[in-house]
Amino acid sequence: MHFVRLLAIGALCLWTAARVVAFPEFQRYSQRHSGVSIDCAMCHINPGGPVGSEFGQIGSLDAQDQARLNQARAALNPGQIVDNPILNAFGDRIVQSLGMLTVLQLRSDPAGLAPALGNVSDLDKDGIPDATEYLDGTNPLDPESGKPALLLGNRLAGHWLSLTFAFIALGLLLYGLLKLRRGLVKENE
Amino acid sequence: MRSPTVWERIARFFRERFPVEKLSYDELVRKKTVPIHRRSWGYYTGGLVLLFLLIQVVTGIFLLFYYEPTTTDASSSVEYLTHYVPNGEFLRNIHAWSASFMIGFLLLHFLTTLSMKAFEKPRELTWLAGVLLLFLTFAFGFTGYLLPWSQISVNATKVVLQSLVQASAFLPGGLASLPLDVRLALQGGESVGQPTLSRFFAIHVVLLPVLLAVILGFHLLSVQLLGMSQGVDTPAKRHERFFPSYILKDFSVWTVAFFILFFLALGIPFAAFLPYPLAEPFYALGPTPLGIKPEWYFYFVYYPLELLPFPVILAGMTIVVIGLFLIPWIFRKSSRRAMTALAVAGALYLLIITIFGHDIYRLVRGGN
C-alpha cells in the first residue's frame, strides 16, 4: 500500500512537472524577502524563463535536449546528477540537492527552500552561500552579485596578502612623505 | 589722458586674469605659498579630483585593450574582462569606483570653492573653466554608462534621450526641433543602437578627453599663475610653501585616497549595488526590467524629474546652468558667509536627494 501510494505521488509529480515548467512562487518569495527585483536567470538559463523558443527555453530544444529535460524531471529524489537544458547550475543544484519531489512540495512554502538547501553550496565561490543569495535576491552564479557588506568581508579575507602589501606600501609612503616634509621644510625655513 | 579702448580693456581683463608674466621658476615654485586657515582643507579637494581623473585615464586605457564597442560584443567583452582576464575585474572596479569618487570630490570641490568665494576677481576664468569641467565630467559619466551595453546602460540612456523629446514640447517655434536634432545626433538613428554606441564610445574615449585636457590645462595653469585664493575674509596670517610643504601634504592625501579606493575596489564590486537583472546584456525584444535608474550622481536631477512637472525642472535646470556660469558676477558683492550658507544648502540638497531620493519618491508616490 505504501509502495502504491509512493508510486502514485511520483507519477503525479512527474505529470505535474511535465506540464508546469516555471515556478514563479520562488521568484515572488525571493523578491518579497529581498525587496529587490529578480528575473528567471537565478535558476534558468534564459532570463525570460523556460517558456518560449529562444535559447535555453523549451521551444528551442532538439530531441537530445528534450531527452535530457525528461531525465532531469525524473530526478525525484536527492543525489541524482541533474543536467537540465533549461536550468542553470543553481537550478540543477537545487534539484540535485533536494529532488523534484521536495522542490514541488516547497512550491507551497518557498521560504523553506533556503533552509532545505543549507549553507554548504556556494557555486560562484563569493563566500555567500547560494541559499543566502536566494534570500537576498542576488545571482548565485555571479561572484560580483551579492550583498555588498557580505562580499566586502569575504573578498578582503580572500585577498589578505594583497591587503598586507597594500598596508605596508601605504605605511611606507605616508612615513616617507612625512619625513621628507619635515626634512625639507626645516631646511628651507 | 584718453580713456582705454575696448581692445585695451579686453587685453587688461585677460592680463589680470591670466598673468603669463608669472610663468617663471621664482613665481611658480620658489615664492608660491598657500594660506593656512580654518578652510585650508578645501584646497586639497581639487587635487583629489585630479588624482581620480588620472586613475580613470590609466584604467580606461587598459580597459580598451579588451573592450569591443559593438552591440553584439560589448557586453560579452566586458563579461570576458570581468570573469576571465586576470585582474580584469579589479581594474574594472577601480574604474567604476574612481568615477564615483571623482564626481563626488568634484562636487565637494565645487561647493568649497563656492563657499570660499574663490571665483572672485581675478579668478573668474578659472571658475568658468571649472564649470565647463563639471559638465564635461558628467558627460563622461553619461557616455561611459552606455558602453557595457547592459539592460541598465541602454534603458537608462534611452530614458535620458527620450526626455529631450519631452523638452521640445516646451520650447518656442524654431527651437522646438533643437532637442530632437540633438537626440538624433547623439543616437545616430531613430533608436539607441550600434550608431549610438559608436558615437558614445568616440565621445567618451576621444572627444571628451581632448576637451578635458585643454580646459583642465587652462584651469591648472590659471590656478598656478594666480595662486590659491584667499579663502577667508581676513587674509590668513600663516602661510606655507607650496613646494615642498603643501605639495607633500597633497601627495599624502592622494596616497590615503588611493588606498581607500584600492580597498573598496578589491572588496566590493560596483555591480553589487545593482539588482543582477539590470547587469544582464541588453535585449531589445524583451520588456524593460524593473529598477532602471541613472547612476547616483544624476539623482539630484532624476528624482525631482520624477516628482515635479517637467516644465518646472526644465526651467530650473536652465536657470541653474546659466547661473553657474554667471556666479562670479552675480555674487561679486556677496559675503563669504552668504556663499557658505549657499554652499551648505547645496550640499544638504545633494546629500538628501542622493541618499533619500528613493524614500522620498516612495513617500510621495507610494509603492516602489
Place this chain on the structure above:
Amino acid sequence: MLDLFLYVVIAYIALFVVIVGTLFRLRALRHAAAPPVLAAHALLWEGIPWFFGIVIVLLAHLVELAARYPWQLLVAHPLALWLIEGMGLALSVISFIGLAVLVIRRLLSPRVRAVIGATDMLLLVVLLWVVGTGIGTAIADRWGTAWSTGTTVPYVISLLAFHPHYSGIGDLPWAAQAHIIGGWVFLLLLPFSRFLYLLAWPLPVRLTPAGVSPPEPADLARRNALRGIIGITGGILLVTGAGVAGLIRYLVGPHLTREQSVTLDQERLLRLEQATQERDLILQREREDYILVSTMSELNRTVGKYFTDYQLRPALAFLGLDGFPMLISAKCTHLGCTVGNTVNTQNQILCPCHISYFNIYTGVPTPASPAKLPLPHIGWVLRDPQGTEIASQTSDGKRVGQPTPAQLSSAQVFIAKRFSGGA
C-alpha cells in the same frame, strides 16, 4: 509622520550635527587645558561614578550594535542574561547618582556656575533623562539586553545603512522610546556645549597644547629627508612592482580551458544570433507589406504577445473582448520604456520604469501615472490560411470585414504597411 520625524529625521540631524560639530570643535579642544572642575577631589562623588558607570554601559550598547548575533547567542543563556542585566542596572544607577551630584554641584556652586553655560546645563538635564529612562526601561520592561537585538539594534543599523526602518519603534514601551529620543537629543546638543571633554578620560589629565617639541639639530633635517626618500621609494617600488606584475598578467590574458572557450563562444554566437534577428526584423519591415504577428489561437486576453511594429517599436497583441485581435503600442509614452505584457484585474498593463498603468482597451494612462499620453492602438489585417484578407481594422478602430467564427479562429494576424503611417 510623527514617528518618521522623531526616529529618522531627528536621528539623522543629530548624527550629522555631532560629527560635523565635533570635528569643528576638536581644533579648539586640542589647544584647551582641561576645565578646572575636573580637579581630583571632585571626581570621587561625581566624575568617577558617572564616567565609569556610563562608559561601561555605553560600551555594552556599542558591542551589541557591532556584534548583534554573538550577543544574541550570549544572552540566550539565562545566567549571562541575569548578569548583564544586573550589572547594567547597577552601573546605570551608579552613573545616575554621579550625574545627579554633578548637576546639584553646578546648581549650588557659584564658582562652577560661572564656568558652565545654559547649553551645558540643558545637556546635563537631557543626560539625566536618558539615563533615567534607561533605568526605567530596565526595571519596567526587563531583559532589554535580549529584546533590543530584535528592535532597537536593527533600527540603528538601518539608520547607519541609510535605509531607515523605524516601524516597530513606535510600539516600544514609552520609557524605551523616550530613551531613544533623549539619546538623539543628547548628540544634537553635544557639540554646542563645553562637555566635549566628556570624550576625554576622566582623570585630571590636561589636554596640553600641541606642537611643543625641542628644536631639531640641523643634520636631523637631512636625516629626515633621507628617511623620507627611502620610505617613498620603498612604497613606490612595492606599488609599482605589484602593479606591473598584475598588469602583465592582465595584458597576457587568461589561459582558458576548453569548456570555458566553448561557453564563451556560445555566448558570442547567441549575441550574434540576436543581432541577426534584429537585422532580419529591419529588413522584413523594409521589404514586406504585411508582417505576421500571431495566429488567432495564440492570442490571449491577459498575457500579450510582443512583436515589433513597422517603426521597430515594441508592441503587444491581445485577444479583444469581441474575439478580434487588439494590437497596442508597448512603448511607454512617458520616457519610452517597454511596458510589461501582463494585464492586471483592472485591464491595465504596467510600465515598470516609472509606474505608469495603461488601460489596454483605451490605451489611456491612469491619472496618477507619469505618462500623460495614451498608448496608440495599431491597425491589423486578418488573413485566412490561404492568404486571403478577411478583415482589417485601422489604428483608429474602423473595421472592415465580417469573418465567420470558423474563419476567425483559423486566421492569422498581420500588421500592414498601409496602416503604419510613417513607414
